[in-house]
Amino acid sequence: MADPVLDDISHRRYNPLTGSWLLVSPHRTKRPWQGQQEAPSKNVLPVYDPQCYLCPGNTRAQGDRNPQYESTFTFVNDYSAVKEQQQEYQPQTDKDGVASLLLQAQAVTGRCYVLTFSPKHHVTLADMAAAEILPVIQTWTRIYASHLSAAHPLKAQGEKALASIPANPDGEVDPPRGQLRYMQIFENKGAAMGCSNPHPHCQIWTTSTLPEEPAKELAQMAKYRAENGRHLLDDYAKLEAARSERVVWQNDGFLVVCPWWAIWPFEVLVIAKRHVRALVDLTDEERLQFAEAVQEVTRRYDNLFETSFPYSSGIHQAPLDCTEQEAETSWFHMHFYPPLLRSATVRKFLVGFELLAEPQRDITPEQAAARLRSCGGELYRKLLN
Numbered sequence: 190m191a192d193p194v195l196d197d198i199s200h201r202r203y204n205p206l207t208g209s210w211l212l213v214s215p216h217r218t219k220r221p222w223q224g225q226q227e228a229p230s231k232n233v234l235p236v237y238d239p240q241c242y243l244c245p246g247n248t249r250a251q252g253d254r255n256p257q258y259e260s261t262f263t264f265v266n267d268y269s270a271v272k273e274q275q276q277e278y279q280p281q282t283d284k285d286g287v288a289s290l291l292l293q294a295q296a297v298t299g300r301c302y303v304l305t306f307s308p309k310h311h312v313t314l315a316d317m318a319a320a321e322i323l324p325v326i327q328t329w330t331r332i333y334a335s336h337l338s339a340a341h342p343l344k345a346q347g348e349k350a351l352a353s354i355p356a357n358p359d360g361e362v363d364p365p366r367g368q369l370r371y372m373q374i375f376e377n378k379g380a381a382m383g384c385s386n387p388h389p390h391c392q393i394w395t396t397s398t399l400p401e402e403p404a405k406e407l408a409q410m411a412k413y414r415a416e417n418g419r420h421l422l423d424d425y426a427k428l429e430a431a432r433s434e435r436v437v438w439q440n441d442g443f444l445v446v447c448p449w450w451a452i453w454p455f456e457v458l459v460i461a462k463r464h465v466r467a468l469v470d471l472t473d474e475e476r477l478q479f480a481e482a483v484q485e486v487t488r489r490y491d492n493l494f495e496t497s498f499p500y501s502s503g504i505h506q507a508p509l510d511c512t513e514q515e516a517e518t519s520w521f522h523m524h525f526y527p528p529l530l531r532s533a534t535v536r537k538f539l540v541g542f543e544l545l546a547e548p549q550r551d552i553t554p555e556q557a558a559a560r561l562r563s564c565g566g567e568l569y570r571k572l573l574n
Contacts, residue, residue, distance in 0.1 A: 191434060191555055201547075204450035205413065205421060207405045211452055211548040215556070234311035234387055243388035245308045258359035261328045262305045263393075265362070271299035271396055273366050299396040300365050304328060306389035313378065313389050313497060315487040315568055322480040328360040329374055329393075329504070330468040330476070336395055337469075338368050338510040342517070346469040353473065369395045371403060371508045379499025381528055381536060395509065403505050411518045422520040426460045435558045438485045438565070442478035445486055447558040452548040454537050455493065455557045457486050457525040465521035467506035485565075486525055492564040496533035501526045 199214045242249040245257045251267045278296040282289055306314060306325050314322060331354055334347035341347070376391035377384045399407075413421040429435055429446045437445040437457060448458045459482050465471060471479065490498035507519035528536040530551065543549050 191553075196553055196556065202450050204448075205425070206409055206450070207402070208409050209547070211450060211550060212542070212546075213550055213553060215551060215553050217551045236309050236311050238310045238388070241310055241386065241388050243303070243305050243386055243390055244310050256359050258305070258308055260308075260324045260357055261360040262308075263302055263328060263332065263360045263362050266301040266303050266392065269299075269301035270394060271297055271301060273298055273300055295398065297396055297398050298367070299369055299394065301395070302332065302362060302393040304332075304360070304391050304393060306391070310388050313487065313491075314376075314483060315491040315498075316570070317389075317484065319477060319480040319484045322483055323477055324357065324360075325391075326468070326471075326476050326480055326483075327354045328357060330354060330471070331356070331360070332362055332393060333372055333374075333468045333506075333509075335362065335364055336369060336372055336509050341510065342513045343467055343469055343507060346467075350469040350471075365395065367397075368510050369397055370510050371396050371399050373400060373403070373503060375501065375503035377501050379497065381499040382501050384499075399508055403508070406505060407508075407515060407518060410520065411514070414518055420464060420518075420520055422460050422522060423464065426462055434555050437489065437558050437561045438482070440478050440481055442475045443482040445482055447554040447561065449554060451554045451557070452539075452550055453526045453528060454530045454550060454552055455490065455527050455561060456554075457527075457561070459483070459486065459523040459525070461521040466516050466519045467521060468504070470521065483523070488568050489561045489564040490525075490527060492566070492569050493560060494529060494533040495569045496529075498527055498529060500528075 195213070196215055199212065199216070201210045201212055203210055237244055239247065241247060243255070243262075245255055245259075245262070248254050249264075249267055253264070253267075255262060255264075275296070275298060278294070280289070280294060304325070306312075307317065307321065330350050334350045337344050337347045372393060372395045374391060374393050410421045413419075417424075426444045426446075430439065430444055435447045435449065437447060439445060439462075442462055444460045444462055446458050446460065447456060451458075459479075461475075465475070487498070490500065502523060502525045504521070504523045505519075506521050507516045511519075528538075530537040537551070539548065
C-alpha cells in the first residue's frame with residue numbers, strides 16, 4: 190500500500206511509461222479558489238439537430254451529405270491536420286551545420302478521419318450501453334486492420350479481424366494511397382477540451398511519422414523488456430490488481446486504474462490484462478469487455494460531479510508499420526485525461542510551474558480512485574427522469 194504520509198506531503202512520482210516525473214501536492218486542495226469556473230453542463234440536446242454537420246442526412250461544411258446512418262459513420266475530416274498529398278520538402282544544408290542542427294523540420298503526410306459513435310445527437314458514451322459501444326470498437330478495429338502494412342507482424346490478425354467483424358457500409362474507409370506509420374484514435378469530449386460539436390464522435394489521425402507520446406512509451410517499454418525480460422504494463426497491471434488501492438474497476442479482460450503517475454486529477458488508464466498488441470488481437474469477447482470498460486469509466490466520470498464530464502481519451506497500440514520487436518513490445522491501453530478537479534465548475538489548469546518545470550497534481554491517485562469507485566451504479570441523468 191502507498192505510505193499514508195503521501196496523502197499529506199508534497200512529493201514526486203515517476204512515470205515509467207514516459208520516463209518523466211511529476212509533482213504531487215495533496216495539501217493544495219484545501220486552498221480557496223477564486224479563479225475561472227466552468228459552467229455545469231446541461232443535457233438539453235435534441236435527438237436530432239438539423240444544424241449539426243454530424244447528424245444523419247445533414248450537409249457538412251464542404252458540401253458532402255451524410256448518409257442516413259444507423260450505427261457508426263466514418264468520413265475523411267473536412268479540415269484534416271495532415272494530408273496525403275502535398276508539396277515535397279527537402280531540408281537545406283548549411284555550410285557550418287548549425288542551422289541543420291537547430292532548425293530542423295520534417296514533412297508529415299497522412300489522413301484524418303471523423304467517426305460518429307451514434308446517430309443520436311444527444312447521447313455520449315456514458316449514456317450508451319456496452320452493446321451500443323461495441324460497434325464503435327469494431328469500426329476502430331476494421332479501420333486499423335485496413336491500414337496495416339503488408340509486412341506487418343499483425344497482418345494475419347488484421348485479416349482475421351476483417352473477416353470476423355461485420356462490415357458497416359457507413360463505417361468503412363478506403364485504404365490510404367501510401368503506407369502510414371501510426372494511427373492515433375482519440376476523443377475530445379466537451380467544450381472544456383476544445384470539442385466544437387457535441388454530437389458523439391472521435392477522430393482518427395494516421396501519420397507517416399511516429400508521434401512523440403507513443404514513441405516515448407514504446408521506447409520505455411522496450412527498455413523495460415530488455416532489462417527485465419517482462420512487459421512493463423503486464424507487471425504494472427498485476428501489481429495494481431494485487432494492491433487494489435488505485436483500481437477503479439476491472440473485468441476478465443481489462444483493468445481500469447488511476448495510475449501511480451497520473452497528472453490529471455481523475456486520470457484513468459485502461460490496460461489489457463493479457464498481451465494484446467493492438468485492436469486486431471482482441472477476441473469477440475474481449476471487444477465487448479473493452480466496451481464495458483469504456484462505459485464504466487465514462488459513466489463514473491459523469492456520476493462523480495453529476496455533469497457531462499469533459500475529457501480527452503486515446504488508444505495506444507502497435508504502430509501501423511513496425512518491426513516484430515516493436516509489435517511484441519507494444520501493449521494495448523487507453524488513456525483518459527479529464528480536467529475537472531473539485532466539482533463541475535472547477536477545473537485543473539496545466540500552467541505556470543507545469544509548463545515551465547514539470548507536471549503537478551493536487552489530489553493523489555489513491556484518493557481519485559476511491560472517489561471513482563464510489564460512483565458506480567445507474568447514470569445520474571436517468572435517475573432524474
